[in-house]
Amino acid sequence: MKALHFGAGNIGRGFIGKLLAESGAELAFADANHQLVDQLNHAQQYRVHVVGAQHQIDVINRIVAVDANSEAVIDQIRHADLITTAVGPQVLEKIASTLARGLQLRFDEPNLAPLNIIACENMVRGTAHLKAAVLACLPEQYHGRLEQCVGFVDSAVDRIVPPAAANDADPLEVTVESFSEWIVDKDQFRGPIPQVAGMELTDNLIAFVERKLFTLNTGHIVTAYLGNLAGYQTIREAIADPQIRQTVKRAMEQSGEVLVRRYGFDRQLHGAYIEKILGRFANPYLVDEIERVGRQPLRKLGPADRLVKPLLGTLEYGLPNDALLEGIAAALCYRNAADPQALELQGWIAEFGVLDALCRATGLAADSAEAARIVQRYQALSGQALS
Numbered sequence: 001m002k003a004l005h006f007g008a009g010n011i012g013r014g015f016i017g018k019l020l021a022e023s024g025a026e027l028a029f030a031d032a033n034h035q036l037v038d039q040l041n042h043a044q045q046y047r048v049h050v051v052g053a054q055h056q057i058d059v060i061n062r063i064v065a066v067d068a069n070s071e072a073v074i075d076q077i078r079h080a081d082l083i084t085t086a087v088g089p090q091v092l093e094k095i096a097s098t099l100a101r102g103l104q105l106r107f108d109e110p111n112l113a114p115l116n117i118i119a120c121e122n123m124v125r126g127t128a129h130l131k132a133a134v135l136a137c138l139p140e141q142y143h144g145r146l147e148q149c150v151g152f153v154d155s156a157v158d159r160i161v162p163p164a165a166a167n168d169a170d171p172l173e174v175t176v177e178s179f180s181e182w183i184v185d186k187d188q189f190r191g192p193i194p195q196v197a198g199m200e201l202t203d204n205l206i207a208f209v210e211r212k213l214f215t216l217n218t219g220h221i222v223t224a225y226l227g228n229l230a231g232y233q234t235i236r237e238a239i240a241d242p243q244i245r246q247t248v249k250r251a252m253e254q255s256g257e258v259l260v261r262r263y264g265f266d267r268q269l270h271g272a273y274i275e276k277i278l279g280r281f282a283n284p285y286l287v288d289e290i291e292r293v294g295r296q297p298l299r300k301l302g303p304a305d306r307l308v309k310p311l312l313g314t315l316e317y318g319l320p321n322d323a324l325l326e327g328i329a330a331a332l333c334y335r336n337a338a339d340p341q342a343l344e345l346q347g348w349i350a351e352f353g354v355l356d357a358l359c360r361a362t363g364l365a366a367d368s369a370e371a372a373r374i375v376q377r378y379q380a381l382s383g384q385a386l387s
C-alpha cells in the first residue's frame with residue numbers, strides 16, 4: 001500500500017505516520033517545513049518515545065518526505081492508495097488545491113484505482129470539510145470520477161503528543177503517551193478497507209468524534225485557559241491544582257451529560273472515561289505546554305468547537321453549564337503575544353468590548369442569558385488576574 005501523509009508534525013510522526021509505517025505501508029510524508037522534509041529524507045527514519053507506566057522506543061523506518069508544495073507531492077497523489085492529514089483544521093483548505101491538482105492528473109491517466117483520504121484533525125467531520133474544499137478546486141467534469149474512485153473517510157483521533165523538547169542530537173524524535181485511539185467511518189471507504197493495525201472501524205462515527213472532542217478537548221482547553229490565568233506553564237501543573245481540576249471535571253461532566261442524552265452513552269462508563277482523561281492530563285512523563293493546548297483561541301471558541309457546542313447542548317437539554325461558561329470566560333482572558341488568534345481576540349475585546357468579542361467568536365446572541373453570565377465571569381476572572 002502506498003500512503004501519503006500530510007503534516008509530519010507531532011501527531012503525524014507520533015501517531016498516524018507511525019501506524020501506517022508499522023502496517024507495512026510505503027510511506028511518504030508531505031510537509032510545508034523544508035527543514036523537516038530535509039531531515040526526514042536524510043535520516044529516512046525517526047524514533048517515537050512512548051511514555052507511560054512502561055517506556056519504549058519505536059524506530060519508524062523506510063520513510064521518505066516531500067515538500068507539500070512541490071511537483072513531487074503531485075506525483076505521490078497520482079499513485080497513492082491512502083492519503084491522511086494531520087496539519088490543523090485551518091490548513092485543510094490550503095492542501096485541497098494540491099489534492100485537486102493531483103487527482104485531476106490521476107484521473108487523466110487514467111488511474112481509477114480506489115483512493116481513500118482521511119483527515120485526522122480535531123474537528124467534527126474534518127474529511128467532509130476537506131472534500132468540499134477539494135470539490136471547489138476540481139473542475140466539474142472530474143466530480144463524477146471523484147465520487148466513484150475516492151473515499152473521503154471521517155475520523156476521530158486521540159493521542160496526546162506534545163512537541164518534542166529541542167533535541168539537537170535527534171530533532172525528529174517525538175514523545176507520545178501510551179494511550180491512542182483512531183476511529184474511522186467504515187461506510188465511507190472506496191474499494192477494500194486498508195489494513196492498518198490500530199485503525200478501528202465504526203458505523204457510528206459522529207458519536208465517537210463528539211465523545212472525544214467534547215470530553216478530552218473540552219477538559220483540555222478549560223485546563224489550559226484556567227491554568228494560564230493561574231500562571232502555570234504546563235497542563236500537568238494546572239490539573240494538579242485542586243480548584244482547576246474540579247472545574248475541569250465539572251466541565252467534562254456537563255458536556256458529558258449532553259453526550260449521554262444525545263448518544264445514549266452509559267453514564268457510568270462515561271464517568272470512567274472522564275477519570276481516565278484526567279489521569280492522562282496528569283501524565284508525569286509528558287511536558288505539555290499550556291501554550292500548545294490553548295493555541296488558536298478563536299478556533300476553539302467557534303460555535304461547533306469544544307466549548308460552545310457542548311454549551312449549546314446543555315441549553316437544548318436544559319442542563320447545568322456553569323463550568324462550561326467558566327471555560328469560555330477563561331478563554332476570553334487568554335493572552336499570548338506569540339499566538340495570532342489570541343492577539344486578534346484581545347484586539348476585538350479592546351476595540352469592541354468583551355460582549356461584542358464574545359458574540360463574534362462564538363455566535364452567541366448578545367442578549368442571551370449565557371452571554372451575560374460569561375461576561376460577568378470574564379470580569380471576575382480578569383479582575384483576579386490583574387490583582
Ligand SMILES: NC(=O)c1ccc[n+]([C@@H]2O[C@H](COP(=O)([O-])OP(=O)(O)OC[C@H]3O[C@@H](n4cnc5c(N)ncnc54)[C@H](O)[C@@H]3O)[C@@H](O)[C@H]2O)c1
Nearest residue numbers: 007008009010011031032033068086087088121122160161
Ligand atoms: N498533538 C496532539 O496531541 C493531537 C492529538 C490529536 C489530534 N491532533 C490534531 O492533529 C492536527 C495536527 O496537530 P499537531 O499537534 O501534530 O500539529 P503540528 O504543528 O505538530 O503539526 C502540523 C504539521 O503540519 C505541517 N503543515 C503546515 N502547513 C502545511 C501544509 N500546507 N502542507 C503540509 N504540511 C503542513 C507543519 O509544518 C507541521 O509539521 C491538528 O488538527 C490537531 O488538532 C493533535
Ligand SMILES: O=P(O)(O)OC[C@@H](O)[C@@H](O)[C@H](O)[C@H](O)CO
Nearest residue numbers: 122157158159160161217220293
Ligand atoms: O490540537 P488542538 O489545538 O485542536 O487541541 C489541543 C489539544 O487539546 C489536542 O491536541 C489534544 O492533545 C489531542 O486532541 C489529544 O488527542
